[in-house]
């Protein structure tokens with residue numbers, strides 16, 4: 179028997195409905211690290227920009243060195259940065275790595291295959307084209323160098339520089355508000371652990387994240403902080419105050435809003451969930467995701483629901499990451515999220531002693547396994563969705 183509550187995938191789809199990527203902005207390349215390209219970039223320069231030597235040696239005509247050994251007079255020298263002069267047929271030009279290949283030459287013979295003297299004796303033959311990097315062999319001017327949706331890292335910045343780009347259209351980093359709620363947090367009786375966790379998880383997913391909480395359990399106080407968050411960010415995540423208690427302020431403030439949905443999701447932890455849209459004072463429709471307050475439930479729900487939303491705002495493709503089970507797992511009547519560790523083979527094993535709400539256990543885990551409801555034993559080797567926990571598991575699971 180499966181839980182009658184809404185399914186995980188259904189809720190994920192509801193959250194993503196109508197969400198589009200933020201409007202692009204043009205930034206200098208020096209400020210583009212970590213940003214997501216909003217449009218394809220076509221090369222204005224070829225890479226390499228001209229035919230050049232890949233080795234220090236002698237530029238020659240392959241026809242002149244077809245049989246070896248052969249001695250050729252040295253008619254010149256060219257280094258990187260020098261202008262090009264044509265090769266006199268039947269001669270060799272000393273050439274340094276990166277120097278332009280003289281017109282007429284079609285082969286660079288490395289020093290190691292010669293006597294290095296003048297005249298130079300060439301002792302090993304090679305075909306035309308050897309040790310030359312040809313103009314445009316990597317990227318040809320006019321062709322697409324990078325596609326929209328790519329996140330710019332060190333290699334992408336290098337490529338964009340080589341193809342002549344100096345500024346690029348990128349998506350703004352989504353601005354994420356984390357608004358924790360609870361009188362016990364405001365009073366200092368319980369440390370607000372959701373805020374640092376969700377700020378870190380948001381930043382790891384590419385957002386500019388800021389904390390607005392903790393908000394008190396009174397409507398006016400919560401509404402004031404929510405309005406401030408909505409006015410200055412692109413996505414607001416609240417924690418706590420959404421179950422069935424007398425002081426569940428988030429639900430009380432938003433439940434009558436026609437754009438809001440609250441309800442149980444067939445998952446454990448993280449059963450109570452909610453979402454909707456709030457208008458900012460400058461007329462933007464800002465998604466608001468209301469997560470449960472229990473720290474494990476809040477973090478797990480953030481990874482499951484908010485990370486895909488951040489990808490949608492940033493214009494980056496999102497797809498679930500899977501890993502094979504390292505041990506059989508018994509599925510329940512609803513989706514179960516289990517802390518697990520990744521082994522050397524990349525398989526994931528649930529940590530023993532799962533205690534439902536243990537922050538200590540979560541801190542020892544590489545990832546959460548997402549085990550869908552079936553009520554059956556899921557055999558070892560079955561691929562399951564995994565939610566990587568930043569930063570330990572990033573390499574193992576995101577690559």
Ligand SMILES: Nc1nc2c(c(=O)[nH]1)N[C@H]1C(S)=C(S)[C@@H](COP(=O)(O)OP(=O)(O)OC[C@H]3O[C@@H](n4cnc5c(N)ncnc54)[C@H](O)[C@@H]3O)O[C@H]1N2
Pocket residue numbers: 358359360362363368369370371372373417418419420421422423426447448449450469470471472473475
């Ligand atoms: N009668 C019912 N009670 C509860 C239900 C239910 O369906 N019926 N659901 C339970 C489940 S499951 C969860 S999860 C929690 C979620 O409740 P809330 O989202 O309203 O969260 P709170 O009541 O505000 O807090 C729950 C718990 O977590 C602690 N907390 C909250 N925020 C933080 C924070 N930022 N840092 C650290 N700890 C936090 C809070 O002190 C509470 O102990 O409801 C169950 N109840």
Ligand code: MOO
Pocket residue numbers: 445446447448449450470472474475
């Ligand atoms: O959804 Mo709650 O986290 O099970 O206690």
